[in-house]
Amino acid sequence: MKVGIDRIEFSTPNRYLDLVDLAHARGADPNKYLIGIGQRKMAVPTLSQDIVAMGANAAEGMFGGLDDKEKASIGLLIVATESGVDQSKASALFVHDLLGLPSSMRAIEIKEACYGGTAGLQLAADFVRAHPGTKALVIAADIARYGLNAGGEVTQGAGAVAMLVAENPHILALEERSVVRSRSTDDFWRPNYSAEAFAKGKYSEQVYLEMFAEDWREAESLGLTQVSGLQALLFHIPFSKMGRKGLRTLESVIPVSDYERLTARFEKGIMYGQEVGNLYTASLYLSLISLLERDESLCAGDRIGLFSYGSGSVAELFFGILQTGYRDRLNRTGHEALLAARQRLSIDEYESIFSASLVTDGSQQDIEDGDPAALHALIRMEGHERF
Ligand code: HMG
Structure with missing residues (x-):
């Protein structure tokens, strides 16, 4: 199904x-x-x-x-x-x-x-x-x-x-197979008594990148990351540079033409987020909307990877296939x-x-x-x- x-x-x-x-x-x-x-x-x-x-x-x-x-x-x-x-x-x-x-x-x-x-x-x-x-x-x-x-x-x-x-x-x-990991970290949190979040900024970036690397390696070992068939890779975007740092970790390990394609599509995926900022739970999905609405070259049948990160921390890399007529929606x-x-x-x-x-x-x-x-x-x- x-x-x-x-x-x-x-x-x-x-x-x-x-x-x-x-x-x-x-x-x-x-x-x-x-x-x-x-x-x-x-x-x-x-x-x-x-x-x-x-x-x-x-x-x-x-x-x-x-x-x-x-x-x-x-x-x-x-x-x-x-x-x-x-x-x-x-x-x-x-x-x-x-x-x-x-x-x-x-x-x-x-x-x-x-x-x-x-x-x-x-x-x-x-x-x-x-x-x-x-x-x-x-x-x-x-x-x-x-x-x-x-x-x-x-x-x-x-x-x-x-x-x-x-x-x-x-x-x-959505493909049923994904990779996910959970690890208790104190990179970002908001206790009940505070209206504002606390963040160890640089540490939070480090954990985000470590968990992306671990997810990617595991997905690779399961055969989920053949990049030639991956038309776009989206990231949780607390700010666009963060997703860009995630994508850059792949620069030296995947073919140049694949990296260029993923980078071009990443740029389309950050357009709306750059206008509204971090939406926490919704950021990755705003990136999906941005990619689908601003990229003219994607087609039905294309495979997209999505990296979700939540501080604290849980990280999941999962995949989906674009469906016929998606632009009409x-x-x-x-x-x-x-x-x-x-x-x-x-x-x-x-x-x-x-x-x-x-x-x-x-x-x-x-x-x-x-x-x-x-x-x-x-x-x-x-x-x-x-x-
Ligand atoms: P900061 O102290 O402003 O950082 O904090 P900075 O001084 O290192 O500057 C940031 C970047 O700007 C650096 O580049 C500078 O070089 C550059 P980088 O080294 O990172 O590549 N820069 C310039 N570039 C061009 N022209 C210039 C110039 N000056 C400096 N003139 C920080 C930045 C993101 C850490 C801070 O804003 C923060 O703490 N944000 C909140 C935490 C956060 O967003 N963490 C992200 C990972 S955790 C996550 O994604 C989960 C989260 O969404 C929460 C949840 O899960 O619910 C946050």
């Missing part, structure tokens, strides 16, 4: 900070951010665009294309996030309500840093394989937050990707319009939104300054309940 991604959509807040402005404000050379980090802009969410709102907005984009029968066949909703809104109730239940999904289904939240999106996708694929005729909706949604003036500030971002997983998918059929015009319509913030506006974007008193708090482009938004907290 072929199982994989049947639809894919993304959503990001309608405000951004230009990283040249951030460089000037922080006394850094703009080329450090533009070339050294490899990012151009970062999305800045207001309080109204939390992961529930962004996740529902991302999924909403695909719902116009789903008929009632398809909607009723969704048996599982997974929201993968490390920016959850509650320690007990799954954010999937808020999203389930906003999307009007059937009650006879499972709705859960899962977490393992940026790997959560892949954990969700693989669990969803297994679910569909085990329950023929059903579909699963996976939403990866996050707000990357390190703090004003923090080392990781330039690698912040916000957004969500929604994927419908089904039999005979129209976009990408994409929304390049809509996504370009979404990015083009965003409002550029000044540094003062960014800093004030950043400082105000935490729920401080859930007993009674009106959430102002909503996102006019978004269908779903958090508008009020009352008696510690969300509206």
